[in-house]
Amino acid sequence: MAVKFIDDIDVSGKTVFVRADFNVPLDDSGSITNDNRIKATIPTLKHILDNGGAIIAASHLGRPKGKRVPEMSLAPVAKRLGELLGKEIQFVDDCISDEAIEKGKALKPGEVLLLENLRFYGEETKNDEAFARKLGAAADVFISDAFAVSHRAHASVEAITRVVPVCAAGFLMKKEIQNFENAMNDPRRPLVAVVGGAKVSGKLEVLENLVQKVDAVLIGGGMAFTFLKAQGKEVGKSLVEEDLIGTAKTVLQKAADKGIKFVLPNDCVVAAELKGGIPTQTVSIDAIPADSMGLDIGPQSVEAFAGIISDARTIVWNGPMGVFEVDEFSKGTFEVADLIAKSDAMSVVGGGDSVSALKQSGNQDKVTFVSTAGGAFMELMEGKTLPGIAALDS
Numbered sequence: 001m002a003v004k005f006i007d008d009i010d011v012s013g014k015t016v017f018v019r020a021d022f023n024v025p026l027d028d029s030g031s032i033t034n035d036n037r038i039k040a041t042i043p044t045l046k047h048i049l050d051n052g053g054a055i056i057a058a059s060h061l062g063r064p065k066g067k068r069v070p071e072m073s074l075a076p077v078a079k080r081l082g083e084l085l086g087k088e089i090q091f092v093d094d095c096i097s098d099e100a101i102e103k104g105k106a107l108k109p110g111e112v113l114l115l116e117n118l119r120f121y122g123e124e125t126k127n128d129e130a131f132a133r134k135l136g137a138a139a140d141v142f143i144s145d146a147f148a149v150s151h152r153a154h155a156s157v158e159a160i161t162r163v164v165p166v167c168a169a170g171f172l173m174k175k176e177i178q179n180f181e182n183a184m185n186d187p188r189r190p191l192v193a194v195v196g197g198a199k200v201s202g203k204l205e206v207l208e209n210l211v212q213k214v215d216a217v218l219i220g221g222g223m224a225f226t227f228l229k230a231q232g233k234e235v236g237k238s239l240v241e242e243d244l245i246g247t248a249k250t251v252l253q254k255a256a257d258k259g260i261k262f263v264l265p266n267d268c269v270v271a272a273e274l275k276g277g278i279p280t281q282t283v284s285i286d287a288i289p290a291d292s293m294g295l296d297i298g299p300q301s302v303e304a305f306a307g308i309i310s311d312a313r314t315i316v317w318n319g320p321m322g323v324f325e326v327d328e329f330s331k332g333t334f335e336v337a338d339l340i341a342k343s344d345a346m347s348v349v350g351g352g353d354s355v356s357a358l359k360q361s362g363n364q365d366k367v368t369f370v371s372t373a374g375g376a377f378m379e380l381m382e383g384k385t386l387p388g389i390a391a392l393d394s
């Protein structure tokens with residue numbers, strides 16, 4: 001894929017429409033409780049300003065579903081953005097009004113205009129071209145820095161690229177694309193995928209794509225039990241998707257045909273039910289009591305995974321190894337996070353739960369790259385082409 005990046009283009013004297021992800025959490029008083037998403041786009045915005053461009057910034061916030069919802073206004077973002085950039089931000093209470101377009105056209109180099117929530121219009125999520133034409137009316141250049149919505153064919157993500165003459169990815173988007181490309185499409189081998197989480201059904205397409213690309217897949221979490229059942233093991237009350245046992249067998253067969261390692265846990269931590277403060281036991285995978293459920297991988301599994309992780313030169317991780325939200329069942333996930341953090345491999349972590357497990361284990365800064373988006377990252381793992389990235393392909 002030949003995506004153009006912001007540092008490949010000239011923004012001097014240009015008005016640059018930046019699709020950002022300013023979908024920040026707000027408290028009841030309208031204050032931003034976490035501004036990481038705003039901070040993540042600052043390098044892109046600074047680059048444009050430092051190189052003589054003007055900025056029209058736009059984002060969605062929440063799910064107003066095509067209606068004007070005052071609690072989902074981007075006005076608090078304008079204030080915070082001004083503090084972070086150290087300059088006044090113009091804010092307009094609409095994204096396609098005549099006033100918004102006029103203000104965009106009047107921008108001088110170094111100035112920033114923030115538009116109101118894109119999703120106050122239903123046309124945004126419908127990828128409406130007439131709407132995109134108004135959004136882009138004052139822009140010479142379109143920069144997408146909203147990786148988190150790049151799996152959505154929305155007007156400010158896809159249709160706008162058909163109406164603004166020059167389009168490219170911002171620095172945040174560039175990092176996401178390049179790290180994923182390096183890990184999955186041009187990896188140093190062995191490439192090892194660590195996959196966990198609750199169910200096989202949520203990760204089927206991911207697994208099918210992975211067995212085509214990786215050298216080893218390490219499986220943990222609830223999903224392991226459907227595979228173990230497919231191998232004829234008794235798994236007690238563990239999470240099993242009976243209707244997917246056949247599919248699990250097919251995935252195992254594909255992995256075998258490809259000659260890749262597909263490693264399932266060989267022991268697990270079990271309990272009578274999923275709650276904290278109850279007795280637990282570590283058992284071999286062949287000895288799960290009929291009245292117990294597997295809620296974490298055990299120490300022997302961690303050791304087996306450790307051997308493969310330490311040989312890996314590239315690691316991709318998505319999904320916890322157990323119910324890491326409950327102390328008793330968190331050890332396997334945190335130990336695997338430690339192993340990934342300690343390895344010399346290039347490591348990419350994505351998906352909401354794995355990222356929070358990584359943070360909780362204190363390893364956030366010890367991996368090569370942490371993806372900022374759950375849904376878009378998963379679709380890349382599924383081998384899909386994301387409309388918001390394809391649209392930047394030159």
Ligand code: AMP
Binds near residue numbers: 196198325353
């Ligand atoms: P996912 O969103 O599919 O990545 O699943 C994440 C969830 O899977 C987390 O909330 C974990 O608590 C849950 N999970 C992990 N291991 C198990 C398990 N052995 N049994 C039930 N749930 C699990």
